[in-house]
Amino acid sequence: MTKLSPSLRRRLVVLAVLAVAAIAVALVLNLRHQQRQRRIAACRQQRSEIGRFRKDSFDAQLTAMRRMRLNPDQEATLRRVDREAYVRYVQAFGEQVDKVATAGDRLGEMVDAYRAGDCLAVE
16 A cells, blocks of 8 residues: 655645535525425415415305395395395395305414414425
């Protein structure tokens, strides 16, 4: 085995240390990139769930409520002609309003969670 000169040995040690440092920096950067990608994916998933809930639940409940709504003349006529039907209508409409309010509250909670997760800054 050949002996290395002290200056060559020092250079090899310095190169080895630099190589280890470069690998460590690359690993740290790679881990940060992976964390960011996971965070972006989680935010996209949340946004997708918000959109799906809004479309399937909130918008559907709101549309049903709008379809049920009577104009003032229809409401007055129903009240005059059939009081029991009017009471049933008011109860059903009130229940639908509650459903819309509940869906709206849930949608607000989902959006708040999205904002709290700092997703607006990520994407």
